[in-house]
Structures are given as structure tokens and as C-alpha cells.
């Protein structure tokens with residue numbers, strides 16, 4: 328199968344899984360945004376994915392995000408796609424991202440939130456963000472701890488040039504039961520923070536190639552899929 332055909336066929340299978348998960352949990356497929364994570368591929372593959380119907384892409388490194396956005400100028404069909412930032416952001420890289428993306432999923436400290444706010448103020452824009460929470464408490468993962476998220480949320484919510492829209496999280500790998508627990512913990516934390524802050528926090532960005540079906544069943548509104556979208560060798564779960 329050529330790459331184009333793979334991309335179309337795989338997309339159909341992914342959409343079917345999304346609607347199955349939505350049907351099981353009484354949700355509408357339109358309430359789940361699929362973001363294609365393009366960090367392992369080049370702009371040509373992004374263009375093929377766009378042709379197959381993907382409209383939102385994400386990168387985890389600021390320089391690569393910038394590079395792909397610039398490269399996409401050569402593809403008229405890419406002028407209308409959305410780019411998100413999903414990886415750790417250092418304060419000195421904020422300028423590469425603010426004004427370039429539709430959503431920053433990975434705000435993981437009050438310090439970086441303030442840096443993004445300052446940059447947005449300078450550009451005269453308001454940046455939609457999520458707080459990344461290390462909800463399973465894994466050593467290797469970035470993000471606020473649950474307690475830190477509770478103490479930082481009011482401060483972040485009050486920053487004038489940020490719009491805090493929800494939470495982002497990742498689940499432990501290779502353990503479906505632990506993944507389900509992590510996603511439901513993230514949803515409950517979202518509900519708590521929404522009550523505490525009065526912010527709406529509608530968005531829950533969780534679910535990757537191995538666990539997005541579980542994430543949708545637990546309330547995810549944004550799934551971030553890399554391998555299953557772009558890698559023909561990735562075996563569907």
C-alpha cells in the first residue's frame with residue numbers, strides 16, 4: 328500500500344474507533360478533537376495527512392514547530408490547518424511559540440505561564456492554554472503534581488493574556504487499568520479546579536495512540552495521536 332492509501336485507510340479505522348468509544352460513553356464524536364502529532368515526520372507527510380482529512384497538528388519542540396510552520400508555507404492546502412504545542416516549554420523558547428499556535432497544552436509551571444502571558448501582552452493577543460498535570464505521579468513525566476495544580480490554578484486563571492481552557496495529562500504506558508484511572512483522576516481534578524477557580528476548563532487533552540479509546544470513554548475532548556496516524560508499522564490496538 329502506498330503512503331497515501333495507508334493514511335486514508337488508517338484514518339477511517341481511527342474515526343471508527345472514536346465513534347465506537349463515543350457511542351459507548353454517550354458522547355458526540357464532534358466533541359472530540361483529533362490532533363495529529365507530526366513530531367516524527369516531515370512536512371510532506373503532514374501534507375498527505377491534511378489531504379486525508381486531518382486539520383490539526385502538534386509538535387513537542389518549539390524549534391521544530393517553527394520549522395514546520397515555515398515549511399508549510401510552500402503548501403497552499405496547509406494554510407488553514409491548526410498547530411498546537413504539546414511539549415515542555417522553556418521560558419526562553421516562549422517567543423517561538425506564542426502567536427504561532429492555537430493551543431499550548433503543556434504549561435507546567437507558574438513561571439512559564441507568566442512568560443507566555445508577558446509575551447502575549449507584548450503581541451496584544453490572548454493565548455489559549457492547558458495546564459499539564461502529572462496525574463499518575465510518574466517520575467519521568469513533566470507537569471504539575473495534583474497539589475501544585477490546585478495551588479497554581481487560580482494564579483494562572485487570573486493572567487490576563489492567557490485563557491486557561493482545561494488540563495492535559497498522560498497515562499502510564501502498557502497498563503489499560505492504570506490509564507483509565509489516570510484519565511478519570513484528570514477529569515475529577517478538572518472538575519475540582521473549575522469549581523475552585525470559576526474558570527470553565529472545558530478541555531481535557533488526553534489519549535495517545537495506545538490509549539485514546541479509554542481516554543474518550545473517560546471524557547477526553549482532545550486526543551493527540553502520533554504513531555497510529557503516521558506510522559504504517561504501528562499495529563492497531
Ligand SMILES: *Cc1c(COP(=O)(O)O)cnc(C)c1O
Nearest residue numbers: 364387413535536551552553554
Ligand atoms: C509524541 C506525543 C504524543 C503522541 O504519542 P503516540 O503514542 O505516538 O500517539 C502525544 N502527546 C505528546 C505530549 C507527545 O509527545
